[in-house]
Amino acid sequence: MTTTPPPTAGAIDCDIHPSVPSIEALLPYMADHWRDTIVQRGVHDLETIAYPKNAPLTARPDWRPAKGLPAADVATVQAQALDPFATSIAICNCLYGVQLLMSEDIAAAFANAVNQWMAAEFLDRDPRLRASIVIPTQNTEMAVAEIERWADDKRFVSVLMLVMDENPLGRRLYWPIYAAAARHGLPICVHAGSAYKHPVTSVGWPSYYTEDYAAQSPAFHNMVSSFICEGVFAKYPDLTVVLAESGFTWLPAHLWRLTKFWRGLRAEIPWVDRTPTEIARDHFRLTLQPVDAPPTAADFERLMEHMGSDEMLLFSTDYPHHQFDGNAVLPEGLSPALARKIMVDNPKNTYPRLQ
Amino acid sequence: MNIQVVDRPTGAAKGKAKLAIADCDIHPSPKSLEIEIYPYLSKRWQTYLETYGFIYRQGFPNGPAFPKGQPDAARRDAYPPNGGRPGSDLDFMREQHLDPNNVQLGILNPLKSGQGLQNNDFAGAYCRAVNEWQIAEWTSKEPRLKASLMVPFEDAKTSVTEIDHWAGNPHFAQVLLLSRTAEPLGQRRYWPIYEAACRANLPVAVHAFGYGGTPVTGGGWPSFYIEEMVGHAENTQSLLTSMVIEGVFERFPTLKVILVEAGFAWLPALKWRLDKLWHRMRDEIPHVTRPPSELIQEHVWLTPQPMEEPEPREHLLDTIEWIGWDKLLFATDYPHWDFDDPARALPLKLSKERRENFFLGNALDLYGLR
Numbered sequence: 001m002t003t004t005p006p007p008t009a010g011a012i013d014c015d016i017h018p019s020v021p022s023i024e025a026l027l028p029y030m031a032d033h034w035r036d037t038i039v040q041r042g043v044h045d046l047e048t049i050a051y052p053k054n055a056p057l058t059a060r061p062d063w064r065p066a067k068g069l070p071a072a073d074v075a076t077v078q079a080q081a082l083d084p085f086a087t088s089i090a091i092c093n094c095l096y097g098v099q100l101l102m103s104e105d106i107a108a109a110f111a112n113a114v115n116q117w118m119a120a121e122f123l124d125r126d127p128r129l130r131a132s133i134v135i136p137t138q139n140t141e142m143a144v145a146e147i148e149r150w151a152d153d154k155r156f157v158s159v160l161m162l163v164m165d166e167n168p169l170g171r172r173l174y175w176p177i178y179a180a181a182a183r184h185g186l187p188i189c190v191h192a193g194s195a196y197k198h199p200v201t202s203v204g205w206p207s208y209y210t211e212d213y214a215a216q217s218p219a220f221h222n223m224v225s226s227f228i229c230e231g232v233f234a235k236y237p238d239l240t241v242v243l244a245e246s247g248f249t250w251l252p253a254h255l256w257r258l259t260k261f262w263r264g265l266r267a268e269i270p271w272v273d274r275t276p277t278e279i280a281r282d283h284f285r286l287t288l289q290p291v292d293a294p295p296t297a298a299d300f301e302r303l304m305e306h307m308g309s310d311e312m313l314l315f316s317t318d319y320p321h322h323q324f325d326g327n328a329v330l331p332e333g334l335s336p337a338l339a340r341k342i343m344v345d346n347p348k349n350t351y352p353r354l355q
Numbered sequence: 356m357n358i359q360v361v362d363r364p365t366g367a368a369k370g371k372a373k374l375a376i377a378d379c380d381i382h383p384s385p386k387s388l389e390i391e392i393y394p395y396l397s398k399r400w401q402t403y404l405e406t407y408g409f410i411y412r413q414g415f416p417n418g419p420a421f422p423k424g425q426p427d428a429a430r431r432d433a434y435p436p437n438g439g440r441p442g443s444d445l446d447f448m449r450e451q452h453l454d455p456n457n458v459q460l461g462i463l464n465p466l467k468s469g470q471g472l473q474n475n476d477f478a479g480a481y482c483r484a485v486n487e488w489q490i491a492e493w494t495s496k497e498p499r500l501k502a503s504l505m506v507p508f509e510d511a512k513t514s515v516t517e518i519d520h521w522a523g524n525p526h527f528a529q530v531l532l533l534s535r536t537a538e539p540l541g542q543r544r545y546w547p548i549y550e551a552a553c554r555a556n557l558p559v560a561v562h563a564f565g566y567g568g569t570p571v572t573g574g575g576w577p578s579f580y581i582e583e584m585v586g587h588a589e590n591t592q593s594l595l596t597s598m599v600i601e602g603v604f605e606r607f608p609t610l611k612v613i614l615v616e617a618g619f620a621w622l623p624a625l626k627w628r629l630d631k632l633w634h635r636m637r638d639e640i641p642h643v644t645r646p647p648s649e650l651i652q653e654h655v656w657l658t659p660q661p662m663e664e665p666e667p668r669e670h671l672l673d674t675i676e677w678i679g680w681d682k683l684l685f686a687t688d689y690p691h692w693d694f695d696d697p698a699r700a701l702p703l704k705l706s707k708e709r710r711e712n713f714f715l716g717n718a719l720d721l722y723g724l725r
Contacts, residue, residue: 056635164574171578200573201593202586204538207601210636211539214596215573217628218589221621222572225582249627253620253674256663258585264693265424265581277666292628294677302673306665322635 009086011343015244015287015316019069029116034109046097063320070320074125081319092131099195107136123155132160132189144180151184157353158187163219164194170230182236185352192216192245220246221254231271248286252306281309287316289323291331300333315343377460377718380686384443395484412568421580433690441690461500468505471566478507494526501528511547522555529558533565541597558611563587591617602642604650613656620663623677658686660695684718
């Protein structure tokens with residue numbers, strides 16, 4: 001019996017999330033001192049409030065195991081994320097609370113352990129898998145050192161940061177990270193999530209998890225402003241920033257606003273020498289899921305016109321997060337030609353290491 | 356640059372009658388605190404002010420740590436010829452703005468009005484003074500203008516007293532809050548304010564700005580004024596999300612909220628996102644019994660200034676359709692630099708009815724002044 005390949009066959013999935021099954025899984029990848037620290041001081045896992053284990057969004061019901069965390073081993077990822085969508089490549093963005101730690105030393109140890117674990121447990125076991133390098137953003141030098149450690153391993157295709165760190169991501173203290181990324185042909189993947197060094201909203205801590213997740217979107221707006229206004233792309237013209245799990249339907253309106261204020265206030269940021277809209281189209285890419293789509297396909301088509309570019313979206317399932325059901329990963333209103341660009345051409349053009 | 360001043364004729368346009376407008380965001384200033392505010396402040400608070408100044412949740416007493424684009428964030432041509440700050444001279448405001456732009460209804464939104472002061476007692480006394488001042492110096496002299504009821508919103512109890520004190524007074528069109536609060540505006544500490552506003556039959560306007568003490572982004576403090584200004588939209592999305600998800604609109608079914616000076620084009624994407632999250636997370640927020648987009652449609656209005664300018668401009672027609680043509684209340688932000696000129700703010704082909712409602716009718720309906 002032959003089966004029809006799914007419409008996503010051959011797609012490059014730019015955002016999936018293997019879980020660190022437990023802190024014990026990382027111990028083999030840590031130096032004695034840190035292993036002792038974790039055991040003797042009783043460090044729990046680094047799961048965060050960004051994805052409460054049993055929250056409906058954290059894992060789709062059919063992707064939720066009877067025991068333990070979703071997507072915690074390569075066989076599960078193959079069976080749930082790769083095979084059903086027939087994806088050719090999937091990029092693993094490991095969301096583990098490394099960025100939340102207060103000690104930069106512990107953060108560096110965890111970042112390195114997560115990367116080693118990712119290489120050994122996933123990348124070595126399926127040639128379709130790629131990953132983002134987890135870095136300790138708490139200390140820029142240590143972050144750069146971690147990038148350098150993995151730069152020769154071409155299966156690491158980007159560098160992972162959270163959208164809410166201790167400082168806005170365009171700030172100059174991060175620039176050595178961007179220099180290293182640009183030097184090695186690695187886009188920066190800015191993923192939803194917070195280091196929780198500040199309240200997730202500009203008006204303080206919300207009451208509900210739903211608001212925490214909603215707050216990711218304004219944070220992405222803020223960081224687009226930050227990267228552009230600080231002049232990151234004037235300094236690193238080859239740098240690409242991938243916004244992952246960001247939603248994208250907000251982007252046109254945000255760029256209208258930012259561009260309007262740039263017209264009035266550009267004297268403050270003279271290195272921004274063309275409109276933020278143009279800069280964004282050249283340097284930002286956004287993953288597909290969650291779509292946050294308007295109610296009808298016709299509205300979606302109008303929105304895609306507002307985007308003003310067919311090169312910005314990158315296919316993603318956001319596996320195992322529950323953003324869609326079945327294999328309805330492509331929103332209605334997407335033309336076949338655009339779907340093909342989003343699934344294959346745009347990812348290849350975004351990640352130099354996938355060419 | 357934004358300092359060029361163009362000589363344009365003021366005074367009513369000759370020939371055809373100009374469209375009447377509502378301006379839902381005008382910023383009046385006192386000529387001086389001593390002359391115009393002190394008469395309404397007790398000696399104790401006058402002395403307090405002179406001794407300690409204005410202490411907010413930020414380091415500089417006289418304004419934010421982001422230098423503005425120009426002094427007072429004001430239009431260069433808005434300084435009254437007889438001296439004083441922009442927005443401090445009613446005659447000049449009439450001459451420069453109310454008459455030539457045919458403003459039929461102007462809503463006053465005083466800033467630096469006691470809101471956000473750390474000392475709650477001082478904040479309450481100062482808000483009362485600003486309320487008295489608006490009536491004495493503005494609305495009793497100029498019937499086209501309506502005042503905003505200032506409340507010290509971090510202290511709900513005093514805020515309620517202030518609203519009850521003025522309830523029924525026709526000089527006030529709305530209760531005014533600022534967007535940068537100590538906690539998200541949906542949280543229960545603020546609910547007595549909404550209850551009192553509903554009781555007084557006043558909408559609650561939330562004007563972008565203020566000092567809540569938390570960074571203007573969830574990821575820390577940005578470097579530039581432009582980021583703070585653009586960030587008012589994100590800030591406003593956060594407070595609206597809070598009001599929806601905390602169930603404020605379910606609890607106060609007659610509450611009307613106006614989001615002022617935070618733009619508007621961001622609203623459709625926020626509604627789509629909240630609806631999606633509501634479907635996914637209903638077990639967490641069972642008190643929200645209807646899709647967020649419906650609650651927003653029913654309870655929320657926006658002033659569009661500063662008007663977004665997509666290329667092509669026609670994209671705005673989609674955006675406004677997604678928001679609703681009846682939800683936008685025209686505002687200029689006079690006398691501030693990012694003033695939206697009614698003659699230029701919406702350069703799109705519109706039906707006569709839509710244009711009239713956008714510039715005037717929606718506001719008359721909302722404020723019950725038709």
